[in-house]
Amino acid sequence: MTKFADLNLSPAIIKAVNRLGFEEATPIQAKAIPLGLEGKDLIGQAQTGTGKTAAFGIPLIEKIDVKSPHVQGIIIAPTRELAIQVSEELYKIGTEARVKVLAVYGGSDIQRQIRALKKGPHIIVGTPGRILDHINRRTLKLGNVETLVLDEADEMLNMGFIDDIESILETVPEERQTLLFSATMPTPIRRIAERFMKSPEVVRVEAKEMTVPLIEQFFVKVPEREKFDVLARLIDVHSPELAIVFGRTKRRVDELANALTMRGYIAEGIHGDLTQAKRMSVLKKFKEGKVDVLVATDVAARGLDISGVTHVYNYDIPQDPESYVHRIGRTGRAGKEGMAVTFVSPREMGYLRIVEQTTKKRMQPMRPPTWDEALEGQQRITMEKLEEAIKEGSVDEYRQVANELLAEHVDAVTVIAAALKVLTKEPDKTPVHITEERPLPQKRDHYQGGGGDRNRNRRGKPGQQSYKGNRKPQRRTSGRRP
Numbered sequence: 445m446t447k448f449a450d451l452n453l454s455p456a457i458i459k460a461v462n463r464l465g466f467e468e469a470t471p472i473q474a475k476a477i478p479l480g481l482e483g484k485d486l487i488g489q490a491q492t493g494t495g496k497t498a499a500f501g502i503p504l505i506e507k508i509d510v511k512s513p514h515v516q517g518i519i520i521a522p523t524r525e526l527a528i529q530v531s532e533e534l535y536k537i538g539t540e541a542r543v544k545v546l547a548v549y550g551g552s553d554i555q556r557q558i559r560a561l562k563k564g565p566h567i568i569v570g571t572p573g574r575i576l577d578h579i580n581r582r583t584l585k586l587g588n589v590e591t592l593v594l595d596e597a598d599e600m601l602n603m604g605f606i607d608d609i610e611s612i613l614e615t616v617p618e619e620r621q622t623l624l625f626s627a628t629m630p631t632p633i634r635r636i637a638e639r640f641m642k643s644p645e646v647v648r649v650e651a652k653e654m655t656v657p658l659i660e661q662f663f664v665k666v667p668e669r670e671k672f673d674v675l676a677r678l679i680d681v682h683s684p685e686l687a688i689v690f691g692r693t694k695r696r697v698d699e700l701a702n703a704l705t706m707r708g709y710i711a712e713g714i715h716g717d718l719t720q721a722k723r724m725s726v727l728k729k730f731k732e733g734k735v736d737v738l739v740a741t742d743v744a745a746r747g748l749d750i751s752g753v754t755h756v757y758n759y760d761i762p763q764d765p766e767s768y769v770h771r772i773g774r775t776g777r778a779g780k781e782g783m784a785v786t787f788v789s790p791r792e793m794g795y796l797r798i799v800e801q802t803t804k805k806r807m808q809p810m811r812p813p814t815w816d817e818a819l820e821g822q823q824r825i826t827m828e829k830l831e832e833a834i835k836e837g838s839v840d841e842y843r844q845v846a847n848e849l850l851a852e853h854v855d856a857v858t859v860i861a862a863a864l865k866v867l868t869k870e871p872d873k874t875p876v877h878i879t880e881e882r883p884l885p886q887k888r889d890h891y892q893g894g895g896g897d898r899n900r901n902r903r904g905k906p907g908q909q910s911y912k913g914n915r916k917p918q919r920r921t922s923g924r925r926p
């Protein structure tokens with residue numbers, strides 16, 4: 445275990461890190477911070493939610509000369525939300541050292557950003573397009589940049605940002621330090637990335653699996669047209685504190701958010717076609733717990749760090765294993781537990797196996813809950829709420845009516861049952877419309893017909909996990925839903 449105090453950091457940073465409640469450095473931080481301080485180029489790869497932001501943020505901040513008015517560090521991130529989140533974390537780490545951090549991203553008032561840029565920020569965090577825009581307007585000068593970071597580098601290169609990134613790099617001095625971080629770094633992408641770097645060191649946290657062990661991973665084999673009912677029942681049974689549902693397309697995200705709302709869940713969708721203001725307000729409500737279920741596309745959720753996400757549902761299995769890793773990594777962060785459930789239509793089983801081969805982790809089969817089980821789940825939540833109210837003991841104002849009710853009805857159980865019924869959100873059968881999506885093109889997994897697969901079939905069937913899983917992540921007992 446490495447303490448931050450052993451990492452040769454300045455007192456201002458140690459103080460900030462303590463204030464953030466970080467007790468010791470995570471493994472990627474312990475490895476990357478010393479190399480980063482030495483000025484080495486780094487490719488950092490570690491599981492989701494293990495503190496990569498501070499792993500590049502701390503050495504970056506240490507090297508800033510706060511007396512200079514120039515931009516000395518630039519971080520490029522694939523989405524606006526991520527740029528904001530990273531700038532907030534760096535601000536917290538650097539506040540004691542008086543390091544000024546500014547986020548620049550599209551969809552927000554450029555004049556205001558220009559004014560903020562004039563105030564001499566030391567570090568800029570931004571999306572590729574908006575950074576370039578400022579470079580072209582000459583409102584952002586990168587001639588004094590010493591450190592450049594690409595957060596979620598593989599995603600940015602996948603998204604076709606390579607030309608933008610190269611244009612940005614042309615304005616950054618060559619003798620800079622370049623840091624590149626992600627939970628996944630497929631080899632071809634890494635080769636492209638290395639073009640920007642000088643004999644980079646690869647810092648990787650050796651782990652048996654690519655995913656976090658604290659995330660329990662399940663799959664449910666379910667035909668497309670039954671998916672929505674299964675999703676609703678799973679949410680009833682699991683009663684997540686906060687849940688994220690991933691859909692494959694923007695239309696799917698919109699339809700799912702609407703359908704969930706019609707069934708009485710507090711759900712909202714987020715994807716790239718929404719205005720920046722809308723995206724930010726949805727995320728804010730989700731973080732504050734005013735929205736229980738966030739429905740999202742892959743891109744919208746990369747890197748997002750929202751505490752309290754206990755469950756991730758992949759309504760559609762992702763096309764590539766990397767997006768699976770990033771999706772489920774929205775839960776199980778910073779040492780917390782989480783559960784991930786992936787829906788897979790029978791024809792898509794090949795994709796599931798490919799995901800498992802990449803992550804080196806098997807998903808356990810989960811049986812879809814029945815309507816009765818969903819009801820039972822909701823009844824249990826009502827009961828927990830009642831127990832809590834009893835424990836709190838603040839029910840005196842209700843004793844009078846309780847006595848009246850019991851005087852009128854002979855059977856106390858009937859009275860309580862009625863009260864439970866009123867309080868319970870019964871599983872809803874409101875018809876909803878979800879456009880059917882074609883399954884992904886059939887893909888054969890490498891092991892089909894081989895020993896591994898036979899083995900799995902034998903194990904899979906009788907040993908099926910119940911819909912409840914083994915461990916259930918802690919649920920917020922105060923329950924927000926009526």
Ligand SMILES: Nc1ncnc2c1ncn2[C@@H]1O[C@H](COP(=O)(O)OP(=O)(O)OP(=O)(O)O)[C@@H](O)[C@H]1O
Nearest residue numbers: 466468469470492493494495496497627747749778
């Ligand atoms: N040393 C630490 N001790 C405790 N918590 C930490 C530590 N370092 C970072 N954290 C917290 O852990 C959470 C996850 O960190 P972060 O977002 O940097 O993860 P990440 O590795 O970038 O994940 P992803 O791959 O999803 O982007 C954040 O809330 C962060 O504040």
Ligand SMILES: [Mg+2]
Nearest residue numbers: 496497595747
């Ligand atoms: Mg990150």
